Amino acid sequence: MDVATHPHIVIAGVEPWGHARPLCAFATKVVQTRDVHVTLFTLPRILDRVKNEVARGFTAESLNRQNLIRIVALDNCAENLPSSASVAERLKAESRVFTGSFMSAYQLLLSGGSLTCFATKTEFCEVSSPTMLVVDLLNGHLAVLASQLAHNTATIYRFCSSMASSVLVSLSTCDFGGRSDCKERTHEIAQRTGQSIEEAAAELSQTFTDNIIKLPGLPALHHYELNPQDIRVRVCLALLVSCLTGPIQKSMMKGFMGMIWYTLTDSYAACDGGLIVTSPDVYEPAAIAALKASFAETKRNVWTLGPLTLSGGTHEAVNGEMAQADQAIEIKRFMDDVLHKYGEQSLVYISFGSMFWVPDFTKLDEFLIAGQILNHGSPFAQLPDMFKTKVVQSGLGLLSKWTPQQTVLIHPALGWFVTHCGHNSVLEAVSSGVPMICWPFTADQPLNALLLTNVHSVAYELVEVRTGPDGEKPLHRTGKAPIGTPEALRAEVHDEMIMIAKGWDVGGNARVEMDKMLDGMRVGSKL
Numbered sequence: 001m002d003v004a005t006h007p008h009i010v011i012a013g014v015e016p017w018g019h020a021r022p023l024c025a026f027a028t029k030v031v032q033t034r035d036v037h038v039t040l041f042t043l044p045r046i047l048d049r050v051k052n053e054v055a056r057g058f059t060a061e062s063l064n065r066q067n068l069i070r071i072v073a074l075d076n077c078a079e080n081l082p083s084s085a086s087v088a089e090r091l092k093a094e095s096r097v098f099t100g101s102f103m104s105a106y107q108l109l110l111s112g113g114s115l116t117c118f119a120t121k122t123e124f125c126e127v128s129s130p131t132m133l134v135v136d137l138l139n140g141h142l143a144v145l146a147s148q149l150a151h152n153t154a155t156i157y158r159f160c161s162s163m164a165s166s167v168l169v170s171l172s173t174c175d176f177g178g179r180s181d182c183k184e185r186t187h188e189i190a191q192r193t194g195q196s197i198e199e200a201a202a203e204l205s206q207t208f209t210d211n212i213i214k215l216p217g218l219p220a221l222h223h224y225e226l227n228p229q230d231i232r233v234r235v236c237l238a239l240l241v242s243c244l245t246g247p248i249q250k251s252m253m254k255g256f257m258g259m260i261w262y263t264l265t266d267s268y269a270a271c272d273g274g275l276i277v278t279s280p281d282v283y284e285p286a287a288i289a290a291l292k293a294s295f296a297e298t299k300r301n302v303w304t305l306g307p308l309t310l311s312g313g314t315h316e317a318v319n320g321e322m323a324q325a326d327q328a329i330e331i332k333r334f335m336d337d338v339l340h341k342y343g344e345q346s347l348v349y350i351s352f353g354s355m356f357w358v359p360d361f362t363k364l365d366e367f368l369i370a371g372q373i374l375n376h377g378s379p380f381a382q383l384p385d386m387f388k389t390k391v392v393q394s395g396l397g398l399l400s401k402w403t404p405q406q407t408v409l410i411h412p413a414l415g416w417f418v419t420h421c422g423h424n425s426v427l428e429a430v431s432s433g434v435p436m437i438c439w440p441f442t443a444d445q446p447l448n449a450l451l452l453t454n455v456h457s458v459a460y461e462l463v464e465v466r467t468g469p470d471g472e473k474p475l476h477r478t479g480k481a482p483i484g485t486p487e488a489l490r491a492e493v494h495d496e497m498i499m500i501a502k503g504w505d506v507g508g509n510a511r512v513e514m515d516k517m518l519d520g521m522r523v524g525s526k527l
Helices: 017-033 044-055 060-066 087-110 137-147 164-170 182-193 197-205 231-238 256-262 264-270 285-296 315-322 328-342 361-367 385-394 405-409 423-432 445-454 486-503 509-521
Strands: 008-012 037-042 069-073 132-136 155-160 274-277 301-304 347-351 372-375 397-400 414-419 436-438 459-461
Touching: 008 017, 008 087, 017 037, 017 044, 017 060, 017 069, 017 132, 017 155, 017 423, 037 044, 037 087, 044 069, 087 137, 132 137, 137 155, 137 264, 155 264, 164 274, 164 285, 164 445, 182 197, 182 256, 182 264, 197 256, 256 264, 274 285, 285 301, 315 405, 328 347, 328 372, 328 397, 347 405, 361 486, 385 397, 405 414, 405 423, 414 423, 423 445, 436 445, 445 459
Parallel strands: 008 037, 008 132, 037 069, 132 155, 155 274, 274 301, 347 372, 347 414, 372 397, 414 436, 436 459
Antiparallel strands: none
């Protein structure tokens, strides 16, 4: 087959690593499967990280396949902004520049032109016209703009690195956690209150009701249970640049996520190909079946390609991920020491991802136990000096701003993973056979926790760590609300540790259920 006639997939990347990383894995797996050109657009700030992540998926024998992927950084530099510009204003300005850069580059590809990387000035020669455009959930407006081009030749797909259940929720009305009537409701609020569209959309995106949500394959829950932590942590979602630091006020983020929800329905409609979902069929079969049936009504597909993670067991994958961590050598030495001193499954890994952090640190301090790696990569992570000193002096813990998670998850010292239940983290843990303790914040995280604990029985969820007006309300499945005291949290941790010890013995219920799930995903072999 002539290289010039290879099909061509264009991927519109994003900056948050939880979304960017599975796109890298998607690009890698595409070229490992077929002779296909892939143009992966990204942003200058994460260009090197994206290149490193893609390279992890190739061995020395398969390097020729990597040449099919072109990684191109686009301009997103917002110039001439006043020094007083807020983070939200800067992010929106950068988004506008990136949108213009993407549309210019995409039209060049449609016309058979060449590309130049904004960051490195590397030139990429022309290839075949795009046959498929893949747009991340956070860049949905690009799908709308691309679909409006008269000369667009590509079928457009929405890339959802989230649960199928979460997508189903988004298709419902606002009162039940969805966005199908978001535009109408936003205009109604704006007209009634005199707010701008952005302000009204922000208000709507942060409003939770006590309505009951019923999803296929999941226990029913209140709408407000999708917001188990203080509303202030939702500004983390608006912080699309995880490298930014310093105090971020909710007012600075006003309207950012609201506008993403505002355009959600239009962006779904623009995807004439359908959806790519990173959930495996075996993980949430009922929700995936319902989602496929819903999109089939408009003759569109839903492709379930998960788990989209690169193999953590190869030399290239491990070294590539370790190279991204400043403390790589220290982390490896710490895990090996724990294994030597305390044996297998004696280490606890704690991470809330790159954007989330506990709004009440005292709850985390109450929970922490000896023998853990605490990842605190979020720009919202504020660790008291006294706490840092305690961890260092104990010799039983390690603090890390960025942890090579997939490598940590396959280390024999690891016993448990305390997670915010971001979809990538969950699938990486399940694929590695690591049990979880769930501490969800927002988005699809509460649904992941619900599925893992109440359906698959491979995890435990902490309820006493919930905060804020919604987090303090009763859970529908138990009828009980968190007590909210340090004593209640200590008691919950104590009781769950007893259940954990029994459930994960050989023959225990949790171990049996994990084996069933891994068998369905065809991951590994029984030990």
